[in-house]
Amino acid sequence: MEFNRRSFLHQTAFGLLTLGVSQSGLMRMAQTLAATNSRKLALLVGINKYGDENNNLQGCITDVSRQEELLIYRFGFLPSDIVTLTDQQATRENIETAFLEHLIAQAQPGDVVIFHFSGYGHQIKLTSADENEQKINSFLPSDGLLNQKTIANEIVLETILLLARSLSTDQVIMVLDTSHTHKGKQKIGNLRVRSFPVTSSEINPQELSLQDDLKNRIKTLKKRSSVPTLILGASEQDQVATEIIGDSWSSGLFTYVLTQHLWQITSPSQIYFILNQTSQQVTQFTGLQQQPQLLKPDKSRLIYDFISTSIGAEGVITNSNEKTADISLTGLPFNLIDDLGLSSCFVVASSEELEKDFPSPENEVLQVISKQGLNAKTQRLKPTSSLVVGQTVQEWIRVLPRQIGLIIALDSSLSRIERVDATSAFATKPIPNSIATTSNQKVDCILSKIDSNPSKAVGDPDSPNISSTAADASLAIGSYQLLSVAGTPIPSTKGLDNEAVKGAVQRLIPQLKTLLAAKLWRLTCNESSSRLRVTASIDQLTPITQNLITKNTRLTNFVKSLATNSLSSIPQIPIGTEIQYRLTNNEPEPIYCLLMGIDGSGKGFTLSLPRTEPDTETMASGQLQDNIIRSKETLVLPPNNLPTWRVARPIGLTEIYLICSSRPFEKTLKVLETSQVFHHERNPIFTLAQPLDVAQAILEDLNAASEEKRELNNTPSSYALDVNAWATLTFIYQVVEETR
Known part of the structure; x- marks a missing residue:
């Protein structure tokens, strides 16, 4: 991409003055035109390959592809109007030039501009004459490494912000899926980190020269001191x-x-809700190690309101013929992708959302x-017409x-x-499992050793394996625990010192069963695609009454959450706070939950369930019953006849799954009846045995409920x-210590 940047900056700075109208007049004219036909421009950057296999990332090209599909379809x-720069194309020169040539040179007032970067971030540490250290955030282009340990060609965050201020439009969104602080590891748990492990000590002189040119242009154009750019940061x-x-x-x-989540948005008013959902799901997966940021100046507005359709979608058609169609599963939760079974069915979306009879014969x-x-x-089952690339x-x-x-x-x-013994032990246990064979494989948890010798680092996925001779001689030293995918210790899984690995596997069976139960519950999450009309909320009752989170299914009229101006969407609830859930059934028939x-x-x-009246003749206790929500009614949980729900220890993240069905949970109630003891008079919450x-059993019940509504047979x-x-x-909140 050949382009004289200095010449461009000079020409655009003074070109407006030669047109015989004021800059403000041009702005008003452009805004008038944009009101009917605003343009949408995007620059998408993704870098996996950094010239060294040990430093390469894996998901940045996928990010660019997903963003491109989202923006087009x-x-x-x-x-x-979309420029993509990937791998070797994404040099510092090409990225900055594309910003100047594709975005700044073309964007007019009122146009929409998107800039996306996926790749490494890092920090430049500058030391002043008085030895004060200043940390500057920057991004690593594909030519940013001089060698494996030397950075010589970074893009400074200030440069990107100056480029944004040089735009003629204020409708700018930047999505930065990178980070700048390195924790000493290239992986945490099973997740690769996008912070480069090496810092630099000076800014490239060419970068400083470009910054000076941009500042002069902004000054000449009498631009405001800041542009209301919306920045969405990954952490x-x-x-x-x-x-x-x-x-x-x-x-x-x-x-x-x-x-x-943006594939699900159907109204501009939902954007804060969507961003909160994003933050909540990221935090749910990583704990509190990665919490997305929303950086928004006070006068800016969220501008993902250029929606071309009001229909939410789980995928998009990318190719088709008379018999088959290829689809990108771009709107499905990431935890569902690999477990989604063959014979799963999707419906080509109509121009308007179907309120009933889904799918229709058409x-x-x-x-x-x-x-x-x-x-x-x-x-394609019973093709009705030609399919078009881009149909949702x-x-x-x-399935x-x-x-x-x-x-x-x-x-x-x-x-x-230890690996051999652990593999053998897991193979004999009564819980479905498999052992990951490579480091680049999806996993659900990690078996780790805690060494009782503090001088030896343990649990670092980037460290070389302990030699068999040294390690085998000290098998009795330390204990074992489970780690999450993000590398954080899973509570209640740490054992005592000197346990054998086979004994540790046996000890961990209850926790592994709970982890698998949670995995199955998460695989049923479908609030964005469900066609049951349900609204649910969690409310805080003490010390003040307020709504914490509200969730809606696809066909339910959108209810605005009270947390409208914050991306920090994990509510913190102090111990002792009284809470309740409210579920509203907007269906014409009752539902069960x-x-x-x-x-x-x-x-x-689980929450205690109601019972039928006891048999007065046999003195047998009553049978467990479903929570039933009648049509157009609201159910409060826990109900008034049970003790209040006061948040209790332990502190940490709590996940709640409200599962609703069109049919009773017959098999689930039988399992609870035989394995669970409920003491209604003391506490409405009970640990599942x-x-x-x-x-x-819940999956069996949902499968049975679905059999009534579908014609397709499953195996x-x-x-x-x-x-x-x-x-x-799904709801997630953080239990914290009681405030005083």
């Missing part, structure tokens, strides 16, 4: 941005979740026959294998013999869930 960008300043790993695919966690159905990463090949599809039947298990990684802190949860100690729990059995080896028959809404 969801928000109506013209492909010719807070002292945190790291991460990449998730799937089966044959990888993506930036933040970009994946953000684009997934809707064409696409059934999955193969999958590769984030893409699926589907068979909505989820109808979600899940019955034998879903945990994928467990063995941390590098385990020796060769259960509440399941995972607390900060990693234990599964058999969480995995409960989770599997005995899978569940087939119909979005017309169930809804699972």
